[in-house]
Amino acid sequence: MADDPFALFNLWYAEARQSELNDSNAMALATVSAAGQPSVRMVLLKGHDPRGFVFYTNRESRKAQDLGEGAKVALLFHWKSLRRQIRIEGPVSLVSDAESDAYFASRHRDSQLGAWASDQSRPLDSRATFEARFEAVRARFEGGPVPRPPHWGGYRVTPERIEFWLDREHRLHERRVFTRMGDGDWDEGLLFP
Template sequence: MTDDPFALFEEWFAEAQRSEPNDPDAMALATSTPDGRPSVRIVLMRLHGPEGFGFFTNLQSRKGQEIAANQAAALCIHWKSLRKQVRAEGVLQSVSTADADAYFASRSRDSRIGAWASDQSRPLDARETFLGRIEEATARFGDDDVPRPPHWSGFRLVPERIEFWEDREFRLHHRRLFTRQPHGGWSEGLLYP
């Protein structure tokens, strides 16, 4: 047992990387509009640790606009093969320029081209339009490096609450809740299933 939720997360995530057949880093991210209308989608967790859980996106996308208007968010990572999940609630903070640049540079060239070609979440009249924009961006950069677009960066969810859920027989699940304390550290308790 640990009193550090991030140490526990590292244990569970390492186990998921060994057992989960696809995308052990996939997480459902919930944001909302300024008037509280929720929106949820799957994103890939690309950063994790005591600073929080990070992902990257087009800042002009629906999620980017929702985050700009309301930084409160929640996430859920479910590992079906382990019968475990982690939920976190908190606020989203922008990642550093260095983190955004480093992750963007690690992506495949085609993914980097796609970040320039896509008006993520906005209406698209035909797939051919998007494919044409990919061709244009490919020609624009030629053999040169593809830099990170100014409208592409990332966020970390800095958790105020982290819940670890484990499936148990007869739905008598085990739930541990860590709550961030105002002056640092975490308190821990259990929740009824």
């Protein structure tokens, strides 16, 4: 196995991209509100490198409220076909506007329009209301590019801890953990299953 957690992540992620039928980039994002209420939901990994793991969302959503200054989160990748999971913990920060703009421009046009039409996580009286808003946004941007909404952008989770879990028979699993030290290097160890 690799001694660098990012190299090991890259290896496992590449294998998942080949074996998972749907959304191999899906990860559970766990947050905690200012009042201490935990919440978890699935998001999609849209970028990763040694700086961290990036996803995008509406910055006025419930999850964004939990992702305020100084927030720490947990991510979980679970690849059933490989019988593996990766747990990541660390602080979250905004990605740059340039990164958010570049990713937004790469999205399908309907996804871009949906970002404008949706008041993500807020109450909705009927599906018809959302569909009407989507059509109004479609008409607004007809024939031109769809700019990134000011309330939409990316977040980067900077890992402080990464655990690689490998399923073994009879629950004799293999768990390998990397913890970032103060100097930026990684301390590596094993955990009992």
